[in-house]
Amino acid sequence: MSAHTEVRVRPRFGRGRLAMLGFVVPALVIYLLMVIVPSLQTLQLSLTDWDGISDGYDYVGIRNYEDIVASGRFWNAVRNTLILGLGSAVVINVISLAVALMLDRLNHAQGFFRTAVYLPALVSAFIMATIWKYLLNYNFGSVNTVLRDMGLPEWARDWLGDSSIVIWVILFITCFTLGGNTTLIYLANLQSVPQELLEAARIDGASGVKVFWNVTWPMIAGAVTVNMTLAMIAGWVIFDQVLVLTSGGPGFVSETMAFFIYKVGFGEYRAGFGSAAAVVLFLVVIVSTVAANAYMRKREIQA
Amino acid sequence: MHNAMTRTARSRLLLVTAGLATSALALAGCAGGSGDDAAESGETTTIRFLYATGDETWNAVVDKVVAAFNEQSDTTEVKLDPLPAGSDYATALKTVDATGNWPAVVDMRDTLTYVNAGKLAPVPDEVTALLEPDAFAPAEDGNVYTVPYSALNGELGMNIVYNKTYFEEHDLEVPETYDDFIDLLDEIKANGDVPLATAAAEVWPSDQLWKPLAAPTFAEFSDEGGFWNAAAAGEASVADLKAPLEELKNIMDNYVLEGWQSTADAQTTTLLVNEQAVMATSSAGLGRLMDINKVDPDFDAGLFIIPDEDGKLNVLKNSVIGDTAGGLAISSQAAENEDEYASAVEFLTYFYSVDAANLMEESGWISPNILQGDEVTRNDTIPGASDFFALLENPNLVWYENAPTLSTFSSVNTFFRQSRIEMQDGQTSIDETIAKVQAELDAQVAAAG
Numbered sequence: 001m002s003a004h005t006e007v008r009v010r011p012r013f014g015r016g017r018l019a020m021l022g023f024v025v026p027a028l029v030i031y032l033l034m035v036i037v038p039s040l041q042t043l044q045l046s047l048t049d050w051d052g053i054s055d056g057y058d059y060v061g062i063r064n065y066e067d068i069v070a071s072g073r074f075w076n077a078v079r080n081t082l083i084l085g086l087g088s089a090v091v092i093n094v095i096s097l098a099v100a101l102m103l104d105r106l107n108h109a110q111g112f113f114r115t116a117v118y119l120p121a122l123v124s125a126f127i128m129a130t131i132w133k134y135l136l137n138y139n140f141g142s143v144n145t146v147l148r149d150m151g152l153p154e155w156a157r158d159w160l161g162d163s164s165i166v167i168w169v170i171l172f173i174t175c176f177t178l179g180g181n182t183t184l185i186y187l188a189n190l191q192s193v194p195q196e197l198l199e200a201a202r203i204d205g206a207s208g209v210k211v212f213w214n215v216t217w218p219m220i221a222g223a224v225t226v227n228m229t230l231a232m233i234a235g236w237v238i239f240d241q242v243l244v245l246t247s248g249g250p251g252f253v254s255e256t257m258a259f260f261i262y263k264v265g266f267g268e269y270r271a272g273f274g275s276a277a278a279v280v281l282f283l284v285v286i287v288s289t290v291a292a293n294a295y296m297r298k299r300e301i302q303a
Numbered sequence: 304m305h306n307a308m309t310r311t312a313r314s315r316l317l318l319v320t321a322g323l324a325t326s327a328l329a330l331a332g333c334a335g336g337s338g339d340d341a342a343e344s345g346e347t348t349t350i351r352f353l354y355a356t357g358d359e360t361w362n363a364v365v366d367k368v369v370a371a372f373n374e375q376s377d378t379t380e381v382k383l384d385p386l387p388a389g390s391d392y393a394t395a396l397k398t399v400d401a402t403g404n405w406p407a408v409v410d411m412r413d414t415l416t417y418v419n420a421g422k423l424a425p426v427p428d429e430v431t432a433l434l435e436p437d438a439f440a441p442a443e444d445g446n447v448y449t450v451p452y453s454a455l456n457g458e459l460g461m462n463i464v465y466n467k468t469y470f471e472e473h474d475l476e477v478p479e480t481y482d483d484f485i486d487l488l489d490e491i492k493a494n495g496d497v498p499l500a501t502a503a504a505e506v507w508p509s510d511q512l513w514k515p516l517a518a519p520t521f522a523e524f525s526d527e528g529g530f531w532n533a534a535a536a537g538e539a540s541v542a543d544l545k546a547p548l549e550e551l552k553n554i555m556d557n558y559v560l561e562g563w564q565s566t567a568d569a570q571t572t573t574l575l576v577n578e579q580a581v582m583a584t585s586s587a588g589l590g591r592l593m594d595i596n597k598v599d600p601d602f603d604a605g606l607f608i609i610p611d612e613d614g615k616l617n618v619l620k621n622s623v624i625g626d627t628a629g630g631l632a633i634s635s636q637a638a639e640n641e642d643e644y645a646s647a648v649e650f651l652t653y654f655y656s657v658d659a660a661n662l663m664e665e666s667g668w669i670s671p672n673i674l675q676g677d678e679v680t681r682n683d684t685i686p687g688a689s690d691f692f693a694l695l696e697n698p699n700l701v702w703y704e705n706a707p708t709l710s711t712f713s714s715v716n717t718f719f720r721q722s723r724i725e726m727q728d729g730q731t732s733i734d735e736t737i738a739k740v741q742a743e744l745d746a747q748v749a750a751a752g
Contacts, residue, residue, distance in 0.1 A: 051420070054419065246565070250565075
């Protein structure tokens with residue numbers, strides 16, 4: 001009987017697996033050709049002097065990596081990427097959590113406010129950055145015009161041209177764009193916190209702050225991990241905003257790693273060098289994300 | 304049992320075939336596109352014309368000439384493929400190359416780089432035969448790869464445009480020497496006005512003030528193959544540019560309207576017309592006067608070139624072939640398709656006709672040097688145009704050459720522009736800028752082999 005079952009089940013299982021494979025293969029082939037193979041090719045190109053246009057190139061060993069490490073411009077881009085990656089992750093999560101807590105407590109028109117909070121996330125980063133570029137224009141922008149009309153001309157700044165603040169302005173605009181999804185994830189998790197736990201804490205005399213820190217915060221630890229990770233990754237690869245708002249300027253001051261890769265690879269005909277920078281960016285993203293994730297997972301377990 | 308196994312094998316085969324077919328279809332979908340237009344339109348071949356926007360006059364010229372061409376052609380339709388203003392066109396062009404989807408006709412930058420990479424097809428004799436012989440030149444392999452999109456006046460269009468009414472009201476005159484220019488800036492500043500508006504948001508407009516200041520130094524190397532070739536050979540160095548860099552820094556610190564770092568090139572027209580500055584930098588020559596006239600027909604604009612200490616007007620006029628030479632080209636990708644190549648040639652043939660030249664002149668563009676130039680109706684109705692044409696007759700006008708042959712010069716040039724802006728902004732000193740640009744030049748010379 002058992003032998004019979006084995007004989008009859010195996011072909012069915014095999015057919016099912018083949019069918020599944022048949023459905024997966026098209027997407028897998030495309031993914032391999034469009035993502036994995038080019039990614040691996042980046043490793044190879046990073047060891048060459050390819051200009052990105054010519055058919056031929058020469059291998060130059062690790063010279064591109066040596067040049068990157070010795071380049072002040074690259075380290076400035078790393079610094080900016082860290083500011084935008086970590087900064088946007090922290091700011092977005094703090095604001096999104098605060099907004100989600102407020103939305104969670106709303107008794108009326110929650111749908112309306114939820115939509116209003118999410119709306120900026122529906123606008124592409126490119127379009128949003130273009131709008132901000134007009135708003136922040138030094139001579140014609142609404143922000144400076146309002147400041148001047150309010151009798152505060154000394155507050156008017158070249159928001160996108162002042163090298164001392166420009167990266168913080170980009171951080172502000174990035175946070176404005178990316179908050180919608182984060183808020184919704186927090187809201188979903190807040191609404192799944194068991195009411196009986198919250199009520200029990202309140203009955204025991206815990207204040208609102210204590211209830212949050214001792215009940216809500218541990219219960220949404222998983223959401224914090226997910227949101228921080230997603231926000232950091234989004235921050236590491238910021239490109240559109242920089243391209244539209246400043247083109248990395250003035251000079252090189254607001255270049256991020258992603259923009260640096262684009263600029264040297266495409267604008268300066270140094271695809272080999274740009275590939276090496278892309279490999280370094282990949283390592284930075286992997287190491288920092290895994291480290292941050294490990295720390296937050298540990299916190300989840302403790303919670 | 305045998306039947307069951309056969310069915311299983313057939314099923315597997317079908318599944319695998321279905322998977323592969325779906326993949327192939329999906330990939331074919333990704334790759335398709337280039338020949339679709341031609342196939343759909345029957346006898347008419349559709350080609351694309353890639354060009355840089357940003358200069359309103361050039362945009363108008365392209366629109367008018369292409370519309371007129373399409374109207375009279377039974378075999379070809381040209382579709383415009385404009386790359387947006389605000390982006391670095393050379394970088395965007397490289398991105399187009401990366402997609403592997405080249406338009407048939409391209410407004411080129413960094414030409415030599417693309418010629419060396421085999422991305423451009425030779426322009427045939429039937430097109431070059433329409434041009435004056437000195438309006439084009441063959442590359443090292445004997446082929447002509449670019450043909451001009453405007454008259455060969457070099458960088459004569461790199462001017463200071465100014466408010467003539469203001470000059471008259473304050474009894475100011477166009478400077479005849481560099482010292483006069485600085486005095487002029489001082490006088491305007493003493494009146495409580497901002498002397499000069501300039502732009503650096505797109506990086507390349509930073510050349511508009513820099514090049515006239517550096518021109519006397521560049522001109523010294525004209526007979527030796529140009530400054531950059533001398534620098535690449537070690538016979539000159541970036542430190543030779545210290546004096547013009549100091550002049551640039553002085554002007555930026557003392558006379559330029561705030562916010563230049565984030566100001567786009569096209570905005571300087573508005574700043575001038577709104578009287579937020581008395582003068583503005585430009586690289587569009589007659590086109591900028593046309594733009595000003597469109598924005599405010601009553602604005603009385605003039606233009607001049609910043610003279611050197613001896614009163615000479617040093618203007619770059621490179622060979623028509625070389626990395627710095629722009630122009631219209633036919634892509635190699637288009638040349639692989641007989642119809643597309645024929646259509647590109649047909650369009651260029653029209654581009655160099657008297658009809659097209661008249662359309663260009665009407666738009667405020669100085670048409671290319673065609674053999675039938677005598678039949679073209681020149682447009683001297685644009686306010687200030689006489690200033691531009693007078694430059695061509697100015698006895699102090701000195702043409703110089705500075706065409707780099709270094710295959711990696713595009714990298715150096717982009718880096719130098721950004722480094723200059725960094726220095727102008729006060730992030731680095733002049734000496735630091737010189738050192739880092741020299742290091743970049745050395746690295747690129749080594750990379751070029």
